[in-house]
Amino acid sequence: MCGGAGHLWCELLMESRSLLRPLPVKGVPGLPDMEVLSAHITLRPFRTRAEWHAPVLTEEEEKRLRASLVQPLPGLADHYDLTPTDARVADALMRNARISLTELAGELGFSTATAGRRLTSLLERRVLRLRTVVEPALLGRPVEARVQLTVHPAGIETVGTALSACPDVRFCAAVTGRRNLLADVCVEHEAALYGFVVDTLGALPHILDSDVEIISHFPMGTSVTHDTP
Numbered sequence: 720m721c722g723g724a725g726h727l728w729c730e731l732l733m734e735s736r737s738l739l740r741p742l743p744v745k746g747v748p749g750l751p752d753m754e755v756l757s758a759h760i761t762l763r764p765f766r767t768r769a770e771w772h773a774p775v776l777t778e779e780e781e782k783r784l785r786a787s788l789v790q791p792l793p794g795l796a797d798h799y800d801l802t803p804t805d806a807r808v809a810d811a812l813m814r815n816a817r818i819s820l821t822e823l824a825g826e827l828g829f830s831t832a833t834a835g836r837r838l839t840s841l842l843e844r845r846v847l848r849l850r851t852v853v854e855p856a857l858l859g860r861p862v863e864a865r866v867q868l869t870v871h872p873a874g875i876e877t878v879g880t881a882l883s884a885c886p887d888v889r890f891c892a893a894v895t896g897r898r899n900l901l902a903d904v905c906v907e908h909e910a911a912l913y914g915f916v917v918d919t920l921g922a923l924p925h926i927l928d929s930d931v932e933i934i935s936h937f938p939m940g941t942s943v944t945h946d947t948p
Contacts, residue, residue, distance in 0.1 A: 759894035759901070763875075766883035766891045768903075769850040773858040774886040789842040799846050808837050809847055816849065855889070855905040862912055863905045863934040866920070867898040874925020875900060881923055887915055898930070 776784065801809070804827070811818060811826055818826075824834035841847035855863060870878050875893050882891045882902050890903040906912050916931060 757896065759896050759898075761892045761894055763879065763893040764891075765879035765893070766888060768852075768890050769848050771889035773853070773855065773860060773905075775858055789839055791845050792843045795845055799844055801846065804837060805841060805846065808834075808841060812838075812847065812849075860905040860907055862908055863903065864912055865932050865934055866902040866904055867930040867932075868900040868902070868920075868926055869898055869928040870900045871925040871927060872899075874923075878923050878925055882919075885915075885919055887911075887919070903934075 772781075807827055808823070811823055820831050820835050820838070823829075823838070824831045827834060827837075829837070838847075842849070855861065868878065879891055879893055879900060882888045882900075887904050887906050888902050889905055891901070893900055904912065904915055906915060912931070916929075920926060920929060
């Protein structure tokens with residue numbers, strides 16, 4: 720939540736492109752009380768939240784951790800058609816990301832080895848990505864902000880690539896609209912956010928305009944009330 724009371728940022732994954740166009744007019748299905756103030760379509764992700772990690776590991780620790788991951792295949796295709804079995808594996812993991820290979824095999828009616836090969840194939844092709852969602856505040860970065868940039872078209876790739884390499888940036892994407900580059904930033908304190916704006920954004924060419932809004936989080940079940948005198 721950012722930009723004032725009642726303003727929410729949401730990331731939507733739509734089943735088809737045809738559902739994107741009426742969104743600003745018709746709102747979000749199933750949420751009749753929500754008014755869509757603006758909507759952007761992601762054109763090019765530079766860094767996803769799944770790819771971000773807080774800079775708390777040593778270089779050697781990070782190297783060892785990355786070496787244990789399933790490596791993507793070279794020359795990935797732009798599109799893969801999921802088989803019914805692929806879809807069942809993905810659905811099982813979306814329902815329970817902590818499921819063991821033995822449990823996955825039992826649910827799908829495979830051997831454990833076959834379930835492992837199916838899962839590895841999806842990970843290698845980047846059809847499926849495993850993500851651990853961590854609260855940045857627990858890693859010493861309680862200040863989160865959404866940065867909206869207007870970048871000259873000639874510089875979108877340069878600015879996006881530079882921001883994606885910055886450890887303070889956990890998400891960055893080129894989008895449609897006047898604000899054509901979005902970035903989510905998490906830092907230690909407000910002074911560090913000021914430093915990011917001045918030192919990081921200020922050093923990048925092609926940025927024509929920017930907005931920075933602090934993101935606030937409200938735990939589930941928390942209500943906000945205002946007393947009337």
